[in-house]
Amino acid sequence: MPAKPMTPATAPSSLPMEAEVQRQVRAHLVAQFYATVKQQFLPVFVITPLWGSMFYMEYRRPAILWWVGITMAAQILRLTLNLRYRAQPHTHADPQRWEKQAWWTAVVSGLTYAAGPWTMFDSQNQTFNALLMLWFLGMIAGAAPALASMRKAMVWFCSITGFSLALCMASGGTGLYLGQAIGSAVATVVFIWFGLQTHRLQASSLRLGLEKNALAEDLERQVQIAREASAEKSRFLAAASHDLRQPLHALTLFGEALRRKYANAPDAADLDRLMQSVLALNASLNTMLDISRLDAGVVPVNLRPVDLNTLFAALRQTYLARAESRQLSLRFRSGGRWVLADPHLLERLVGNLVENAIKYTETGGVLVCARPQRGPDGTPQVRLEVRDSGLGIPKEHHTKVFDEFFQLGNPGRDRSQGLGIGLSIVKRLVQLHGLHLGLRSASGCGSTFSLLLTPSATRPPTTEWATSVPSAPPPLATDPAHGVRLEGLNVLVVDDEVAITTAMSALLSSFGARVVTASGSGSAMQAVQAHPELDIAIIDFRLGAQETGIDLAPRLAEARGKPLPFAVITGDTGPAEIQRLRDSGATVCFKPLEANILLDTIIQLSNATR
Numbered sequence: 001m002p003a004k005p006m007t008p009a010t011a012p013s014s015l016p017m018e019a020e021v022q023r024q025v026r027a028h029l030v031a032q033f034y035a036t037v038k039q040q041f042l043p044v045f046v047i048t049p050l051w052g053s054m055f056y057m058e059y060r061r062p063a064i065l066w067w068v069g070i071t072m073a074a075q076i077l078r079l080t081l082n083l084r085y086r087a088q089p090h091t092h093a094d095p096q097r098w099e100k101q102a103w104w105t106a107v108v109s110g111l112t113y114a115a116g117p118w119t120m121f122d123s124q125n126q127t128f129n130a131l132l133m134l135w136f137l138g139m140i141a142g143a144a145p146a147l148a149s150m151r152k153a154m155v156w157f158c159s160i161t162g163f164s165l166a167l168c169m170a171s172g173g174t175g176l177y178l179g180q181a182i183g184s185a186v187a188t189v190v191f192i193w194f195g196l197q198t199h200r201l202q203a204s205s206l207r208l209g210l211e212k213n214a215l216a217e218d219l220e221r222q223v224q225i226a227r228e229a230s231a232e233k234s235r236f237l238a239a240a241s242h243d244l245r246q247p248l249h250a251l252t253l254f255g256e257a258l259r260r261k262y263a264n265a266p267d268a269a270d271l272d273r274l275m276q277s278v279l280a281l282n283a284s285l286n287t288m289l290d291i292s293r294l295d296a297g298v299v300p301v302n303l304r305p306v307d308l309n310t311l312f313a314a315l316r317q318t319y320l321a322r323a324e325s326r327q328l329s330l331r332f333r334s335g336g337r338w339v340l341a342d343p344h345l346l347e348r349l350v351g352n353l354v355e356n357a358i359k360y361t362e363t364g365g366v367l368v369c370a371r372p373q374r375g376p377d378g379t380p381q382v383r384l385e386v387r388d389s390g391l392g393i394p395k396e397h398h399t400k401v402f403d404e405f406f407q408l409g410n411p412g413r414d415r416s417q418g419l420g421i422g423l424s425i426v427k428r429l430v431q432l433h434g435l436h437l438g439l440r441s442a443s444g445c446g447s448t449f450s451l452l453l454t455p456s457a458t459r460p461p462t463t464e465w466a467t468s469v470p471s472a473p474p475p476l477a478t479d480p481a482h483g484v485r486l487e488g489l490n491v492l493v494v495d496d497e498v499a500i501t502t503a504m505s506a507l508l509s510s511f512g513a514r515v516v517t518a519s520g521s522g523s524a525m526q527a528v529q530a531h532p533e534l535d536i537a538i539i540d541f542r543l544g545a546q547e548t549g550i551d552l553a554p555r556l557a558e559a560r561g562k563p564l565p566f567a568v569i570t571g572d573t574g575p576a577e578i579q580r581l582r583d584s585g586a587t588v589c590f591k592p593l594e595a596n597i598l599l600d601t602i603i604q605l606s607n608a609t610r
Contacts, residue, residue, distance in 0.1 A: 027095040028206045032149035033102050034082045044075050051135050055120040063119040074112045078105050106153035114164035123172040136165045137187050144195035151199045162188025249591035252278050253503035256595040260510045305456035306343045308334035308370050319354050329365030337370050339382050339453040349429040353449045357388035364389030384451040393441040486513035490533050493517045494524045495540040521552050528560045536605040541570035550584040565605040
């Protein structure tokens with residue numbers, strides 16, 4: 001990996017990194033050197049005997065044949081060592097050993113070639129001496145780049161062979177031979193210089209490649225660390241959410257039961273305020289649950305034609321009172337357009353943007369509008385914008401505002417300003433829906449969030465909106481399910497926490513239901529056998545002993561000999577648990593469960609029994 005700047009924090013680790021890069025560069029250079037040996041073997045075995053035979057036929061010297069034989073033996077030795085290098089495992093682990101072997105084989109080869117000019121030189125035959133000089137300088141010119149990966153071996157081979165040739169030429173004693181000797185020496189130096197430049201380029205290229213690979217590996221490690229940190233964060237939030245939801249669930253049920261019991265008491269207003277605080281905390285946890293469900297990938301996308309008039313009317317009804325309470329205008333301009341989208345996801349997405357705009361606008365107002373435009377390829381699109389005249393967002397925070405818990409102008413984490421999760425949910429909904437979200441804003445100049453939607457040519461006569469995806473927390477009600485009665489309904493409540501079964505029994509009994517409680521699977525099995533009149537069951541997801549509510553429900557139906565409609569209540573928000581609950585097909589409610597949602601669920605289950 002590349003060396004880091006020498007700071008107190010990084011200096012101790014940068015040296016080992018640099019040493020490892022250097023070792024790998026040396027190992028790759030050694031591998032290149034041994035790869036050239038096999039390539040050189042055949043040309044050397046052809047050229048050396050051919051030229052040697054030509055000189056032998058001219059001079060008839062046995063020494064020439066001896067020299068050819070010794071040179072071939074040296075080449076065979078080089079080839080044998082090359083095959084040994086290739087056969088050895090983990091040769092990259094010890095490049096220094098193979099560098100030494102490459103050096104001494106180059107020296108041996110250089111010494112054998114250095115003897116060649118002395119066996120074939122004849123001061124009386126200038127023609128063959130010129131051929132001799134041409135042969136050996138050509139060989140050195142080819143050897144310099146071929147051996148360049150091992151700088152030391154290249155320098156020694158070229159120096160021994162080239163300067164031996166120069167000395168041999170100088171031994172001729174004439175001015176011509178002295179000039180040839182000087183030319184041979186200069187040519188040898190030039191070839192060595194080119195070999196050194198080649199080595200430098202090879203080493204630099206290898207270093208850059210290794211550093212690039214190291215950076216890629218480091219980036220992959222950092223991405224993996226980020227993924228693990230995100231997963232750990234999700235696990236922590238899921239565990240913390242579950243632990244908080246259990247007592248809050250019981251508090252919600254007990255609080256609603258007390259509020260109904262003492263509705264006409266002098267201090268009933270205090271109970272109303274208590275429930276307002278409890279329901280506000282419920283809404284915060286439900287927002288956290290929405291993020292878990294979106295991260296789990298369990299939210300389906302049902303694309304269909306959506307009438308923006310209908311969507312904007314629903315948003316106006318939800319947020320107009322909030323805008324007027326802040327003396328802001330809230331206007332919608334749909335232009336009668338239809339788009340292809342998931343109606344519920346789109347309502348939640350645009351609703352979060354409207355709520356965010358109202359929250360950060362002090363004067364003026366908010367405009368939600370839709371207008372046609374053309375895409376880069378000329379295809380028609382609908383641009384949906386949420387504009388406000390609020391505080392604006394500095395450019396350096398355009399990305400951060402979509403992070404969880406990030407809020408501008410709220411360093412003290414004032415809960416009345418929300419949790420800072422709304423735009424994080426927007427980002428997830430945009431990704432889930434496959435949309436493009438734009439942001440134009442500057443400090444003090446307001447903000448404009450925009451969505452690019454596909455126009456719909458089909459306009460169905462009616463539009464049924466989905467109900468199985470995350471929805472915004474309902475308005476905080478002071479008297480949920482007013483007027484609902486459950487007389488004659490027999491309900492089984494199964495939970496391993498006594499506080500929850502007690503609170504559930506008190507609340508449902510106040511609505512006229514007859515409640516049978518069970519603390520686990522064993523007592524639940526006894527309850528269905530002792531009370532065949534039971535109509536529905538409310539079962540906790542986690543019952544201890546590795547058993548869950550979705551496992552227990554079929555056993556209860558089998559024990560009583562007929563179906564038992566049931567709902568599972570859970571405080572789990574982990575992606576795996578949510579996916580398992582969704583796959584089960586059961587009716588699922590999430591803790592803390594508000595009374596109006598609980599009663600709606602019970603009514604739906606009781607209707608299924610009729």
